[in-house]
Amino acid sequence: MTDNDSLVVVVRAWREHDRLLVRVLTGSKGACGRVFADIDSASAHIRALLTELLGPAETNR
Structure with a gap:
């Protein structure tokens, strides 16, 4: 993997009105x-x- 293949994924979760909300933020690409x-x-x-980061060769692992 090179620096160009990296992806930043941020997951934030919180409770609001008796339910769980999950925000997924991605950077790069x-x-x-x-x-x-x-x-x-x-x-x-x-x-x-x-x-997506794995690519087709590693997807079936």
Whole structure:
């Protein structure tokens, strides 16, 4: 992996009105942020981001 292949992922979670909110912020490769109201959706998004870093050869590990 080179510096150009890196990705910054920041996960922030908090409780609001008796529910859990998860904000996922990404830097490099086009910064963006998404907020999820459930753990499964947030986890799937984080998994997809990290899978991008693996590339096709390592995806099936």
